[in-house]
Amino acid sequence: MQHIDIIAVGRVREQYLSAGINEYLKRLQPYARVRILEGPEEKVPDHLSPARVEQVLAAEGAGLKRLLRPGAYTIALDREGVMLSSEELATRLADLALDGRNDLAFVIGGTLGLARELLEFADLRLSFSRFTFPHQLMRLILLEQLYRAYKIQRGETYHR
Incomplete structure (x- = not known):
């Protein structure tokens, strides 16, 4: 069974998102051990200098x-990353498990994204879309896609 950490900036403040996240965490229990870890979120005023943007990204990235976890296969969510279909994600997760890579970490940045250092550190940069999503909503989208991937792996009907 894979152990998945979703490491994200800040806390989810919207009740409807929390309810959806909790639902998918429950649905994923038969397939993987999933936990959400929250790093510190910096305040981001409307107008930032490029230097301040880098400071915010560095502070959040360090957190x-x-x-x-040391040795975890790290997947950074990044608009500029590789795009996979749900079926391709299912295959990628299965291939990682076959290779003995059962400790996975998905990293979700804050309002400004992820620090360059984290993007370069990641084993995979994954894009869900060229669209920009609120980082709190991205947790729910990621959990749903993980659930879909495990259902696809098992040939179950959820994904149809």
């Missing part, structure tokens, strides 16, 4: 990196 996220501290939460990574």
Whole structure:
């Protein structure tokens, strides 16, 4: 059974998102051990200098990196990353398990994304879309896709 950490900036403040996240965490229990770890979120005013953007990214990135388990296969969520279909994600997760890579970490940045250092550290940069999603909503989308991937692996009907 794979152990998945979802490492994200900040806390989820919206009740409807928390309810959806909790539902998918429950649905995933037969397939993987999943936990959500939250790193510190920096305040991001409307107008930031490029230097301040880098400071915010570095501070959030350091907080996220501290939460990574040593040796975990790290997947950074990044708009500029590789895009996979649900079936391709299912295959990628299965291939990782076959290779003995059962400790996975998905990293979700904050409002400004992820620090360059974290993107370069990651084993895979994964894009869910070229669209920008709120980082709190991204947790729910990721959990749903993980659930879908495990259902696909088992040939179960959820994904149809």
